[in-house]
Amino acid sequence: MEPSILKKNRLNWIKRANFLIALVGVLGSLYFSEVMKLPPCALCWYQRILLYPLALIYLVALWTEDQGYQKYIFPFLAIGLSIASYHNLLYYGFIPEKLAPCNAALSCTSKQLEVFGFITIPLLSLAAFSTLLIGEIVIFIRQKKEICS
Numbered sequence: 146m147e148p149s150i151l152k153k154n155r156l157n158w159i160k161r162a163n164f165l166i167a168l169v170g171v172l173g174s175l176y177f178s179e180v181m182k183l184p185p186c187a188l189c190w191y192q193r194i195l196l197y198p199l200a201l202i203y204l205v206a207l208w209t210e211d212q213g214y215q216k217y218i219f220p221f222l223a224i225g226l227s228i229a230s231y232h233n234l235l236y237y238g239f240i241p242e243k244l245a246p247c248n249a250a251l252s253c254t255s256k257q258l259e260v261f262g263f264i265t266i267p268l269l270s271l272a273a274f275s276t277l278l279i280g281e282i283v284i285f286i287r288q289k290k291e292i293c294s
Contacts, residue, residue, distance in 0.1 A: 155287075156284050156287055156288070157207075159280045159283060159284050160203065160206065160207060160280075160284065161207065162280060163203055163276075163277050163280045163281065164200065164203035164204060164207060166273055166276055166277055166280075167196060167199040167200040167203055167273070167277065168200045168203075169273075170196050170199075170200075170269075170270070170273045171196060171197055171200050173269065174189075174193055174196070177257075177258070177266060181258075183257045183258060183266070184251055186251050186252065186253040186255070187251075187253060188228060188231070188232040188235070188253045188267075189232075189253075189266065189267075189270070191228050192225055192228050192229055192232070192270045192274075195221050195224055195225035195228070195274075196221075196225060196270075196273065196274075198221060199218065199221055199222070199225075199277065202214055202217050202218055202221075203218075212288075215281060215284070215285060218277075218281055219281065222274060222277055222278045222281060223278070225270075225274045226271075226274040226275060226278055229267065229270045229271040229273075229274045229275075230271060232253060232267045232270065232271070233267045233268060233271050235253055235254055236253065236254050236265065236267045236268075238254075242254050
């Protein structure tokens, strides 16, 4: 195989992994709300709004071998990561709760699920958006290096 084909396969592997991460995020959030009956707070809703289209965009990009999908992905990832970061800062008490956009019935800082004492729903969202963004940055940098060489 040619070196450029190997590089393309590696980049597609990252894109496939990102699709799976986004899909697990979608299915996981639906499981938490529909099966476990954990109501999402306002910030969780915003993160869902930004995560759900990612799975579809990745699927279409993989299916059509679209190389320009990143112009659609990056805004979702940047805004989603910002909201997830804010949510975690709020959840762990670095930002006062009075600055939260949540209502009195459902607080954005309520502890609904904690696995191993520290893995929370907001942390899962932060991990998903961070991992997706890092994967896309790696793809972007490798594509730029390939163009320049």
